[in-house]
Amino acid sequence: MCARVQPPRQLDDLANAPIRLAPGHDCSGDERAAITAEYIALMADDRMIGGEQLQPADTATTVRVAGGELLVTDGPFADTKEIFGGFYLIEAADLDEALELAARIPAARLGGSVEVRPLAER
Template identity: 55%
Template sequence: MQYMLMIYHEEAGWDRMTPAQQAEGMAAYQAYSEALAAAGALVGTGRLQPVATATTVRIEGEETRVLDGPYADTKEQFGGYYIVEAADLDAALDWAARCPGARHGGVEVRPLWAMG
């Protein structure tokens, strides 16, 4: 079954890190991605632009509203994701616990619908 691991973190935290800490963080994500790939569990991954670049579309009645920014103001922002293949939820949770994002924010684990 496929699961999405959604990484939530405080975006401003990156700017407070030293260049060495940023390099260490990037290396941790690279190693995590390599471990997923080596295990045959990596389906896809992506990193999102900052939340300030978001645009939200809502339909209210017959009117389409386009709003700059995210829909909700939150302490942590959705910053990236992994899609993994895992035997069950416990296996997906194990991968989420190994994600560097779990150390500085949170990782939401959600099964994907099997389409078609």
């Protein structure tokens, strides 16, 4: 059982965070406000432990160690069509409940996808 913690970002800050849409998707100011309200409602759900939006992929730095040598590369790990835009950590009773929460994430219907994975057990 996980303890409920304060989300890393305050809900007021989330309302001012930029919404990055998948290529080919655009929306009006009213639609953006509705999407923001959906994200705020998700963060207010008691099953939500935390989550954050990540900076764009071009701000990434990739680290590798080969032969004991540190190799640092500016940019994302690999060229892909999809990017990892953020994460949520939830507490769900089962996979069905996790999928129900995932389906509420606006990105899932706005050209993106949501991957659901359990935490590794220790």
